[in-house]
Amino acid sequence: MVKKKTDLQYxxxxxxxxxxxxxxxxxxxKGGIALPDAAEIPTITGRIVxxxxxxxxxxxVPLRNYDxxxxxxKNAIPVDFEPDNQLFVVPVEDIVAVFRKDKPEEF
Structure with missing residues (x-):
């Protein structure tokens, strides 16, 4: 069986x-302690594409590209484009924080 290459761009x-x-x-x-591969941190950081x-x-929902x-x-779905996959489709409910340079205006 021949696998067909998909040309998805977006x-x-x-x-x-x-x-x-x-x-x-x-x-x-930061203190120089090596972490084993099995140590799983329950939250992950990344950039919104x-x-x-x-x-x-x-x-x-105060989310923008590049935040x-x-x-x-837990509910993030990996996107299999490349072998070193780092892309995930993440529900907004699972975004727990946004890093900002400036504090937003008060409500």
């Missing part, structure tokens, strides 16, 4: 989801 998340490029895992702490149309038009986010990986 992924658009649907519904309340964003596409996140996961940061490389840290193998050493794109947001769904629903998220882009929702004023209550650095902290997300819970």
């Amino acid at each position: 992924i658009e998340p649907i519904g309340g989801r964003v596409l996140v490029l996961k940061d490389e895992p840290k193998r050493e702490t 794109t947001v769904s149309r629903l998220v882009a038009h929702d004023e209550d 650095k986010v902290l997300f819970h990986p």
